[in-house]
Amino acid sequence: MKRSIIFMFSLCIVLLSGCKNLMQDYDLDTRSDYWEDITLLDYISLGKDPQITLYAEAVRYAGAENLLDGPLKTRIVPNNEAMEGMLLSAGVANIQELSPNVVKEMLSYLVIPGTYRSLDLEEDETVGEVTARGDSLYLTRSVTATDKYRLSVNNHPKLATSQIAVLSQDYVFSDGIAHIVDGFPVYQEKTKPTDAAPDGVDYSDAEQHTIWVNNDTHVINATASHRETNYGSETLLTVANAAWTRYGFLLFDLDPIEFVDDLTRANLNIYYAQRSIATLDPVLGVFETGSNWEEMTLTWNSMPDFGAQINSSSLVLGQWNEIDITGSINRAYQNGLDKVSLGLRLLAAPNGITGTVSLRSKEQGDGSYAASIKLFGAIPSELEVDYVSGLQVSQQGAKVIEPQNLSMKASGSAVYNYTDNNIIYVLMDVPTNGTVTRYGLPIRKFSEFTQEELKKGAIRYVHNGGSSSDVMTFKVKDYIGGVYTDIIGLPVTIQ
Known part of the structure; x- marks a missing residue:
């Protein structure tokens, strides 16, 4: 008799009753x-x-x-x-x-x-x-x-x-x-989201620019006919993680801006109009994709590959939703791209409910519901350096970047509230001989994390081999759009 059956039979003997339904x-x-x-x-x-x-x-x-x-x-x-x-x-x-x-x-x-x-x-x-x-x-x-x-x-x-x-x-x-x-587990403790900027902040000196969507559509993976059908003229852009998978696509022409070196925020704005089931609590993932597609010809069979996930956000029904895509837009500008394509996927919801979400497309309301990317330039920051101290890492080892290695604080004359969730670091130069990780996953140039995440041990340096020294640099900004004057270098000594 196979051992699995022996085990279950023995368990029945121990329990004496109620075992006939155990298998x-x-x-x-x-x-x-x-x-x-x-x-x-x-x-x-x-x-x-x-x-x-x-x-x-x-x-x-x-x-x-x-x-x-x-x-x-x-x-x-x-x-x-x-x-x-x-x-x-x-x-x-x-x-x-x-x-x-x-x-x-x-x-x-x-x-x-x-x-x-x-x-x-x-x-x-x-x-x-x-x-x-x-x-x-x-x-x-x-x-x-x-x-x-x-x-x-x-x-x-x-x-x-x-x-x-x-x-x-x-x-x-x-x-x-x-x-x-079927999902890759990471250890990510809950952190407080970065606060919205309070009323009354003076942005008169900050440059701003809005980029409007040029192409928007979705694709459907269902029957062979659906996979070959184009939905570019639809007034609703749908994404779904139900039986019929649907992905959305947005294509933007990346307008030149004079404040590209001081770009502090890039927010995607989309209007969430409908859901297929009242208990659906949708989480939308935004991904980088290839930009070689057109609205009136794109189908499931011809869609571009999905690249890195940029961000995700729980959607609020019946209003504009704002999703931070700053790191991706910064990389696009620095790499000299003239177009940005974003792929939209519905991720697993906290309550496990699957379904379909409808976003309004640029075809609805004479373009008044068109998606956009709002760009913001910098204003002076009230932050100052608290600690910067070199990281000591063992050969081929890994080390958490701690507050005594890197931290900022509000200056004595600060007007606004700079809690740790409101202090943001931007990785400007990746280390040569190592990798910076966030929640265990490697991050790229222009990726961001908050000081609260750093204090919770989410940010690590992993040595890849090579020299006995290394360095990574950071731009520091705050929740109201201020940028600290200097780029901060964090040296690494390999022991």
Whole structure:
């Protein structure tokens, strides 16, 4: 008799009653015979599981075998879809474009000590363990009327990210447990969003400019006919994560501006008009895409590839919604681009509801609902340096950038409130021999983070090898549009 059946039979004997429905309630996701005679490394090296080939490639590329090996562990294994999403967020097309040390850092968050199967958790229990990287990872057993043994990752009120459902759970290996997920887990604590600028700020000296959308449309992945159909003349632009996937596209001509070196904010403005279901709580993701498309010919089959995710935002129904895309627009100007294309996707909602969201297009209301990008120049800042102190990093190691390494404060004569969420750092020059990461994911030139995120340990320097020294530089701005006068250099010493 196979060991999985023996186990369930033994459990029935212990419980004495109510077990006749246990196998029906707990339908084991893995093969009926456990993989208990081999390790997880052995399993992925077989190459017979097509859903985790990118994970296997990442482990080999990063030399992360030692993370998975050794004493009994529980490993979270992202499937190919999750790995591709992570690469999009990092702004790269394949794992080899990242430093092996950065990849190893990301993978080290997916390993916790001990063995946790769904059957090891009580009903609606959450367990948290410190990962190999040092941050906590949470496993939750959810109970519903039809399924009492479902697992999810990072279903915890302190985290800003949505829970990730486990697709295939309780893989039992000789060195522990594995669970396969379709999202790449990161440790991101909730932080306070940057405040809106208060009333009364004097912007008379700040330059501003509005760029109006030139082309807008959406595409649909349903029947073959839908995939070949163009929707450029529609008055509503729809995005959906339901049975029929829909993506939106916006194309802007990037007008020249004189204040390009002092561009402090670039906000995308879109009007959210309708939703397909009242309980839908939509989160819209904004992505960089290729710009070689036209409104009246674009279809699902001809759409450009999605690049890096720029930002995401919960949408508010029946009004204009503003989404910060400053970093992406800064990069576009600095790279001399004359067009910017944005892809819109509906991401997983906090309540798990899927559906369709309709945005008003430029074809509605004689263009009065056309999307736009509002650009803002700088005003003088009331910030001053608090601390700048070099970072000491071990060879091939990683180090959190802490407030004693980098922090700003309000000057003694400041009029406005500069809490940590209202102080923003812009990465101006990336380090030569390392990578700056935010929540474990590498960030690029002109990427931003707040001082609150820095204080919560979200920003790290990961050494990639090479010289015994390095440097990264930052522009500092504040929530009212002020920019600190000097570019701040943060030196790194490799020990």
